[in-house]
Amino acid sequence: MANEVCLRTLHLDRSWLLSTYESEGGYEALRKILKEKISQEDIIETVKTSGLRGRGGAGFPTGLKWSFINRSAAGDKYIVCNSDEGEPGTFKDRDILRYNPHALVEGMIIAGYATGSTAGYNYIRGEFWEPYERFEAALQEAREAGLLGENILGSGFSFDIHAHLGAGAYVCGEETALLESIEGKKGQPRFKPPFPAMFGLYGRPTIINNTESLASIPDIIRQGGEWFRDIGVENSGGSKLFSISGNINNPGVFEIPMGTPFSELLEMAGGMKDGYNLKAVIPGGSSSPVLPAEVMMDLTMDYDAIAKAGSMLGSGAVIVIDDRQCMVKLLDRISYFYYEESCGQCTPCREGTGWMHRVIHRIEQGQGRQEDMDLLNDVTKRIMGRTICALGDAAAMPVAAFIKHFREEFQYHIDHKQCMVGGR
Amino acid sequence: MTLRCEPWARADKRADKESLFSPQVRAEIDQWIAKYPDEWKQSAVMAALRIVQDDNGGYLTEELMNKVADYLDMPPIAVYEVATFYSMYELSKVGTHKICVCTNVSCMICGSENIVDHLEKRLGIKLGQTTEDGKFTLKEVECLGACGGAPMFQIGRQYYENLTPELVDSILDSLEQDNGE
Numbered sequence: 001m002a003n004e005v006c007l008r009t010l011h012l013d014r015s016w017l018l019s020t021y022e023s024e025g026g027y028e029a030l031r032k033i034l035k036e037k038i039s040q041e042d043i044i045e046t047v048k049t050s051g052l053r054g055r056g057g058a059g060f061p062t063g064l065k066w067s068f069i070n071r072s073a074a075g076d077k078y079i080v081c082n083s084d085e086g087e088p089g090t091f092k093d094r095d096i097l098r099y100n101p102h103a104l105v106e107g108m109i110i111a112g113y114a115t116g117s118t119a120g121y122n123y124i125r126g127e128f129w130e131p132y133e134r135f136e137a138a139l140q141e142a143r144e145a146g147l148l149g150e151n152i153l154g155s156g157f158s159f160d161i162h163a164h165l166g167a168g169a170y171v172c173g174e175e176t177a178l179l180e181s182i183e184g185k186k187g188q189p190r191f192k193p194p195f196p197a198m199f200g201l202y203g204r205p206t207i208i209n210n211t212e213s214l215a216s217i218p219d220i221i222r223q224g225g226e227w228f229r230d231i232g233v234e235n236s237g238g239s240k241l242f243s244i245s246g247n248i249n250n251p252g253v254f255e256i257p258m259g260t261p262f263s264e265l266l267e268m269a270g271g272m273k274d275g276y277n278l279k280a281v282i283p284g285g286s287s288s289p290v291l292p293a294e295v296m297m298d299l300t301m302d303y304d305a306i307a308k309a310g311s312m313l314g315s316g317a318v319i320v321i322d323d324r325q326c327m328v329k330l331l332d333r334i335s336y337f338y339y340e341e342s343c344g345q346c347t348p349c350r351e352g353t354g355w356m357h358r359v360i361h362r363i364e365q366g367q368g369r370q371e372d373m374d375l376l377n378d379v380t381k382r383i384m385g386r387t388i389c390a391l392g393d394a395a396a397m398p399v400a401a402f403i404k405h406f407r408e409e410f411q412y413h414i415d416h417k418q419c420m421v422g423g424r
Numbered sequence: 425m426t427l428r429c430e431p432w433a434r435a436d437k438r439a440d441k442e443s444l445f446s447p448q449v450r451a452e453i454d455q456w457i458a459k460y461p462d463e464w465k466q467s468a469v470m471a472a473l474r475i476v477q478d479d480n481g482g483y484l485t486e487e488l489m490n491k492v493a494d495y496l497d498m499p500p501i502a503v504y505e506v507a508t509f510y511s512m513y514e515l516s517k518v519g520t521h522k523i524c525v526c527t528n529v530s531c532m533i534c535g536s537e538n539i540v541d542h543l544e545k546r547l548g549i550k551l552g553q554t555t556e557d558g559k560f561t562l563k564e565v566e567c568l569g570a571c572g573g574a575p576m577f578q579i580g581r582q583y584y585e586n587l588t589p590e591l592v593d594s595i596l597d598s599l600e601q602d603n604g605e
Contacts, residue, residue, distance in 0.1 A: 076461070088528045088567035121459075126474070126512050127524075127568050129581035162459040167470050168511030170566060184466035185502070186509035202464060245530040245571035252572045286529055286567075317571070319530055333532055337566055343509075 002268075004231070005239050006215040007255045009100045016134050018141040021102035027147055029221035030106050033113060034155040040071055043114040047217065049225030051237020056082055056173070056210030057285060057315040058390075059303055068197035069205050071116035078206040079111045079120040081214050082178055083135075086125055086170040087285035088337060089317030092241035093211035095253045097124065097131030100215065101138035105161060107214035109148060110221060112159040115207050120161040122211075123178050126168050135163055170341035174389045175208040177343065188345045189389035212241055232258030236302035236313075244269045246320030247276045258302040265301060265318065276322035280405070284314020286334050287394030289401030290321070311401070326421045327406040328413050331398065332357070332364040338395030349392035352383040356399050363410060366417030373403050373410055444491045449479050453495065465496045469506050472496060473513055482522060483514035511565065519554045519561035521599050524578040527564050530571035539575045540564070542589040546596065559600070 008024050009015035021027070033043065048063030069077060081104065085093040096104060108120045124132045139161055142148035150158045164182050166172055172181045176190035179201050200206020216238060220228045229237040236258035242265055245251045249270025256265065262281070272278055278293040283301075289311040291299075299305050306313045321330065339353040356379055359372050380396035387393070403410060412420040445453070453472045460467035472492045477484050489507055493500040507513045514522070523543065527536045544550055547560050554561040570576045573585025584595055 085569045086567060089530055089571050090567075091569045091571050094569050125569065126470075126510070127578060130583070164459070164467075165471060165474070166510070167474060167506075167513060168565075169509060181470070182467055183464065184469040184496075184498075184506065186505045202461060243571060245574055246533050251574070282529075319533070319571070321533065325533060330529055330532070333527070333529055337528060340566060 002239075003255045005219045005228070005255060006096050006103055006212055006241060007100060007253070008103070008219070015099045016101055016138065018102055018138070018145060021100065021106075025222055026102055026218070027106055029218040030109055030113075030147065031153065033110065033221065034153050034157060040114045040116065043110065043221065046225040047114075047220060050216075050220045050228040051225075051232065051235070052213060052216055052220060052228065053236070053303065054210055055212035055216070055240065055315070057087060057287075057312075059313065062209060062213050065197070065209070066111065066115055066207060068195070069115045069117075069207055070198075073116075073205055076119065076202070076204045077115065077117040078201045078204060079108055079115065079117045079214075080175075080178065080182070080201060080206055080208045081108055081120065081122040081211055082173060082175065082208055083122055083124040083128070083131070083211045084166055084173040084178060085128070085211070085315075086173050087287065087315050087317060088334070089243060089245055089282060089285050089319040090315040091243045091245075092253045092316065094128060094131050095241070096211050096215050097128065097135050101131075101135045102142065103215040103218055104135070104211055105138050105142050105148065107217035108161055109142075109152070109159055110217050111207065111209065111214060113157060117159065117207070120159065121164050121182055121201070122161060123164045123166060123172070123182060125172075126166040132163060132165055139163070169343075170337075171343045171389070171391055174391065177389065178208065179206065186343070188343045189391075191388050233300070233302050233304075235304050240301070240313075240316050242301060242316045242318055244318040244320065247273045247322045247324075248320050249273055256301075259300045259305075262296050262299050262301055262318075266320070269320075272320070272322060276324060278320065279323040279325060280321040280327070282317075282319040282321070282398075284312045285317040286319065286337065287397055288312040288314040289397050290327075290405060291401075292405050324421065326364075326419045327402055327409045328360070328364045328419065331402040332360050334398050335360045335395070338391065342391060342395070346387040346389075346392065348383045348386045349395065352379055352392065353395045355379050356383075356395065360399070363413050366413065368410070368414035370414060372414060373407065376403060441495055444495050445476065446479070449475055450495075457496075466498055466502070469496055469498065469503060470510070473503070473507055477513060481520070482518045483516060517554070517558075520559050521579050522561045522563055524563045524565040524568070525551075526566070526568050526570075526574070526576055526578075528567040528571075530567070531574040531576060534574035536575040538589065539577070539587050539592060542592055546593070560596075 012020050044066050052062045053059040169187045171177045172187040174189045177187035181187040196206040232238045239257050241255045281296040282290050303313045335357040339357040342349045342353045344350045380400045383392045383396045452475045456468040456471035476488050489503045490500050493503040551564045575587045576585040
């Protein structure tokens, strides 16, 4: 099975319209909750049963996260959706926003109901203009249909949603940096605790979930937690959107059951382009450790299998690397990204990302020194775990993994001042 | 720890907000202000900067940032912090068409270097530069979340995916004929 949850409407004409969404069971879950007055506890329990884990990359159980908020606390509480999709290789939330925005709207309303929240904000990255317009249009449709706003469907429950546009900063995908950004500041992550469930947006209790997580909620409620859980495998409930890119015949977004073998996913994506062979795979976005082809071909796409192999499922962004690619050059580019995007708040990340990039760049340029790989490994250890947010780790992990699995390519660059792959 | 910036006491400036921007710009900014709690006008600063930047031909000036500060009752420094932190704000003049080319890992694997080479040759400029006639600026950007259509670039609000040198030529040809409209 494929495209059964977040991309359920994809096969239909103008899949983003309210009428299309409703023809596929859309808003049935919300209607049922409001009509039968299903309790907040029951909804959270269903989400827990479903095994849904945060689809943004961290994989934290969504139901458990929802249970952290004090639902009866007086005053405003918020649901924030993280559509600041920026982890290199990831392009799935863009498709949800473009092709099935109502699943997200309904998911956010249900999340708002279950957590006693008063309003929702969807933080969409600034470059996503087309997805932003689709989302705004969906909000408008939902408001006009009485599904959003004051006294939803006459139930007495009120909840409104607003879109917030970013302006170009990878770090705003970190949940507390994202909150700072909505508050109109530069996006620098907050020290935790206090966690957002206690002290979030505008200092109020806040739950932050990824777009795909929230868009999965309506079908979990409609078809049951067990239904969703059983699509996947142990510890990885449900289906998941995988963004697969690289030199392959049919790159794109595939919503498939957790636990699907990587080899099947690659086949769905059309396999390797003519003449290219699989060399390595970055399985979960550019920060997840790279894995060699032979390891990857035996793996299934779920949290446990990828973790056991020493990497992370992350955001499900699968970057396929063919045998014509120079691993030093790829790492040079990846390390530049983290150097460029470090917010500058914590010294190990601000300085360390620059050091790592400069050392990798000099190896790539044929000016590497024999001690450079040890130096790089040393720097990664001095960044990991020593910063406020995970950007430091995200910068260090690929460096450690590229050197671990492709050490001979780096050594060749240092020894011969040129690349062992291709003509450089 | 995360309290909002206290409004700066600039009563003289606050009195005549209507003179700060055109009615259209004010209406647009006001739509964003309405999304946030009353005491959090500052939340609209990112949108306000984008709106005035678009209205000013694609870049911000210190004067415009100061006006945004006055309009939202923020200290100017808080506006500068935002304007300098996010990559989509331009602090100096850019071309009519800003070409934002992704060179990150998926695009790189799929040949973004060829696209950059082609753009540089055709426009006679390097990444980060603007053509002499002021029509095009070439900017290297980080992953824009369209890796399935790599290599890609963004011009204005539009994404262009699965680029080839031929496709790049036809896109630039049509923009040149547009004459910046």
